[in-house]
Amino acid sequence: MPSSTKREAILTTLHQIPAGKVIAYGQLAAAAGLPGAARLVGRVLGELPEDSQVPWHRVVSAQGKISLPPDSSGFIEQERRLRAEGVNCVNGKLSLKRYQWSG
DNA sequence: CAGCAGGCGGCAC
DNA sequence: AGTGCCGCCTGCT
Numbered sequence: 071m072p073s074s075t076k077r078e079a080i081l082t083t084l085h086q087i088p089a090g091k092v093i094a095y096g097q098l099a100a101a102a103g104l105p106g107a108a109r110l111v112g113r114v115l116g117e118l119p120e121d122s123q124v125p126w127h128r129v130v131s132a133q134g135k136i137s138l139p140p141d142s143s144g145f146i147e148q149e150r151r152l153r154a155e156g157v158n159c160v161n162g163k164l165s166l167k168r169y170q171w172s173g
Numbered sequence: 174c175a176g177c178a179g180g181c182g183g184c185a186c
Numbered sequence: 187a188g189t190g191c192c193g194c195c196t197g198c199t
Binding site: 094095096099106107108109110111112113114115116126129130131132133136137138139142144145148 | 197
């Protein structure tokens with residue numbers, strides 16, 4: 071499987087996440103057919119421009135926390151977008167029980 | 174709650 | 187084509 075396809079698989083899967091829901095890196099990787107490749111997801115998202123159409127902000131760590139430095143612009147933006155979708159995100163933390171997506 | 178090793182893919186040499 | 191290092195991770199000490 072071409073690497074470009076794997077990247078697409080991740081982005082395609084990500085597009086399926088509805089607003090107001092979140093997904094963990096590992097969960098997304100698995101859903102994209104790449105179990106265990108959580109870190110790959112992080113890298114792919116890191117290459118996306120902040121104003122990308124991709125809902126990268128719906129991806130959080132398996133602990134239900136934003137996996138970015140709290141003082142980074144990305145962190146601010148992610149929490150802002152999540153709140154805009156109705157996700158109660160405080161200090162980069164949220165309840166997976168309530169917002170985790172499951173296809 | 175912090176620290177560490179494990180597992181998967183991408184990329185540079 | 188082979189090898190090694192690195193990451194917006196994870197789960198277990």
